[in-house]
Amino acid sequence: xxxxxxxxxxxxxxxxxxxxxxxxxxxxxxxxxxxxxxxxxxxxxxxxxxxxxxxxxxxxxxxxxxxxxxxxxxxxxxxxxxxxxxxxxxxxxxxxxxxxxxxxxxxxxxxxxxxxxxxxxxxxxxxxxxxxxxxxxxxxxxxxxxxxxxxxxxxxxxxxxxxxxxxxxxxxxxxxxxxxxxxxxxxxxxxxxxxxxxxxxxxxxxxxxxxxxxxxxxxxxxxxxxxxxxxxxxxxxxxxxxxxxxxxxxxxxxxxxxxxxxxxxxxxxxxxxxxxxxxxxxxxxxxxxxxxxxxxxxxxxxxxxxxxxxxxxxxxxxxxxxxxxxxxxxxxxxxxxxxxxxxxxxxxxxxxxxxxxxxxxxxxxxxxxxxxxxxxxxxxxxxxxxxxxxxxxxxxxxxxxxxxxxxxxxxxxxxxxxxxxxxxxxxxxxxxxxxxxxxxxxxxxxxxxxxxxxxxxxxxxxxxxxxxxxxxxxxxxxxxxxxxxxxxxx
Numbered sequence: 001x002x003x004x005x006x007x008x009x010x011x012x013x014x015x016x017x018x019x020x021x022x023x024x025x026x027x028x029x030x031x032x033x034x035x036x037x038x039x040x041x042x043x044x045x046x047x048x049x050x051x052x053x054x055x056x057x058x059x060x061x062x063x064x065x066x067x068x069x070x071x072x073x074x075x076x077x078x079x080x081x082x083x084x085x086x087x088x089x090x091x092x093x094x095x096x097x098x099x100x101x102x103x104x105x106x107x108x109x110x111x112x113x114x115x116x117x118x119x120x121x122x123x124x125x126x127x128x129x130x131x132x133x134x135x136x137x138x139x140x141x142x143x144x145x146x147x148x149x150x151x152x153x154x155x156x157x158x159x160x161x162x163x164x165x166x167x168x169x170x171x172x173x174x175x176x177x178x179x180x181x182x183x184x185x186x187x188x189x190x191x192x193x194x195x196x197x198x199x200x201x202x203x204x205x206x207x208x209x210x211x212x213x214x215x216x217x218x219x220x221x222x223x224x225x226x227x228x229x230x231x232x233x234x235x236x237x238x239x240x241x242x243x244x245x246x247x248x249x250x251x252x253x254x255x256x257x258x259x260x261x262x263x264x265x266x267x268x269x270x271x272x273x274x275x276x277x278x279x280x281x282x283x284x285x286x287x288x289x290x291x292x293x294x295x296x297x298x299x300x301x302x303x304x305x306x307x308x309x310x311x312x313x314x315x316x317x318x319x320x321x322x323x324x325x326x327x328x329x330x331x332x333x334x335x336x337x338x339x340x341x342x343x344x345x346x347x348x349x350x351x352x353x354x355x356x357x358x359x360x361x362x363x364x365x366x367x368x369x370x371x372x373x374x375x376x377x378x379x380x381x382x383x384x385x386x387x388x389x390x391x392x393x394x395x396x397x398x399x400x401x402x403x404x405x406x407x408x409x410x411x412x413x414x415x416x417x418x419x420x421x422x423x424x425x426x427x428x429x430x431x432x433x434x435x436x437x438x439x440x441x442x443x444x445x446x447x448x449x450x451x452x453x454x455x456x457x458x459x460x461x462x463x464x465x466x467x468x469x470x471x472x473x474x475x476x477x478x479x480x481x482x483x484x485x486x487x488x489x490x
Contacts, residue, residue: 020150022157022313025306028378032389036288036396049286050471051294055178058281058466061272064185067258071181074259078177081170088159088166095159098152101144108136109336135339138330138346145324151317154310161307168300175296175467177257182463184254189274190456191247194449198240201445205232212434225434232438236445274455280462285396285469288389294470295388301381308374315367321355388468395465402458409451416444 050058059065072078111133147153212229215221255262272279292298327349333339356363423440426432466472 020313021316022154022309025309028382030385031382036393049284050466050469053281053471055472060278067185068178068181070258071177075177076259081173085166085170088163092159092163096156099156102142104140106138110134133334135336136330136332138328140328143324143326145322149317149320151314154313158307158310161303165300165303168296171296175472178472179463179467181257183460184250186456186459187250188247190452191243193452194243197448198236198243202236202240205236209233228434228438279459291388298384298388301384305377305381308377312370315370318363321353324352326350391468395461395468398461406454409454413447413451416447420444
């Protein structure tokens with residue numbers, strides 16, 4: 001009984017040394033519905049998931065694919081993001097190295113000259129002296145912490161998780177870049193088609209204005225009709241200048257995104273027009289639960305949360321003693337010729353234990369800081385999930401409603417065209433005044449421009465939906481749950 005009691009403290013120390021004080025990772029509660037709000041209008045079955053389609057497969061416009069490839073190769077922000085990955089990886093390797101002993105090899109040779117009378121003072125002062133030689137070679141282990149409480153291991157785990165979060169953040173930025181390039185490209189297409197429409201309309205109205213001038217000079221019409229024709233011309237000129245301005249700015253933005261000048265027009269002759277139906281691969285929204293594993297921004301938030309758990313473990317371990325170990329082994333001899341002989345061996349092993357007794361609350365404050373940081377990241381993770389679900393639901397709703405708007409607007413344009421033609425005939429036959437023609441042509445022009453904008457919005461939404469569903473990643477995403485890296489409570 002006495003022998004058993006004697007070993008109890010040792011067993012308790014060994015059990016405590018095997019503990020890890022980081023909290024076990026638990027996925028935060030997800031403040032979202034189990035289905036998308038737009039599930040009733042989601043894509044029909046049989047279509048492919050976004051994660052199964054690379055961006056080269058999903059986008060079918062050759063010019064757009066060329067621009068996306070250029071952006072992924074030359075975009076400066078993406079290059080900076082890749083550099084941040086390399087920094088995080090290097091920091092992780094630096095931190096991980098603390099888990100292993102640092103071994104160094106050294107050699108030393110000294111020669112000392114000492115006057116003999118300093119050793120034997122009773123001898124007369126003369127020039128006699130004694131020479132001392134010493135040679136040594138040793139392998140040393142510098143101060144190495146025995147990580148009984150998991151402090152160093154948790155610091156390494158935190159650095160690893162932060163590195164993985166940086167990798168995921170880079171992937172999220174890459175998807176955002178694809179989406180931005182597509183959105184800007186479609187905005188430019190919309191602007192170009194609007195410019196073509198405005199130029200054609202301006203030419204038609206300038207011709208009508210010239211006819212009105214001739215009719216005014218001949219006394220066949222009034223000054224009011226002539227000025228109303230001039231108003232139509234100025235409206236088209238204003239709209240044309242506005243479209244040229246915004247489209248030029250969009251081209252500048254696209255040049256920044258792709259990291260260089262835009263390709264020549266000759267290289268983009270195969271581009272699609274906005275009305276082309278075959279712009280994208282077909283998408284199925286899939287199950288909402290799969291979004292947690294597919295979205296890199298969600299995965300990045302989860303890795304940051306896991307890093308915070310490891311930081312808590314490292315902070316809690318600071319309450320326990322730090323045990324450091326140093327040692328060396330080598331040979332010491334006054335003669336170089338017999339340095340490496342068994343009789344000249346020398347070694348040293350030493351340990352050092354330190355435990356702060358008073359630190360003015362530093363350690364407890366560090367634990368509270370780590371726990372508060374973890375609480376903040378839980379909220380950040382939940383917000384990231386909410387935003388991801390909202391983006392998918394918004395894009396699914398827009399996919400359906402924009403198509404309905406486009407169909408309705410196409411009917412409206414057809415009606416406005418018939419109305420403008422009828423108004424012109426009525427004016428030519430003297431049944432109505434020219435103001436009716438002005439209103440009809442102004443409404444037709446606005447309806448045509450709105451139809452162009454709706455088509456561009458539908459294409460931009462298609463690209464946004466693809467990215468929101470986690471598409472565009474070259475490699476399959478890592479597993480959502482990493483059970484092997486979960487750490488247990490003590």
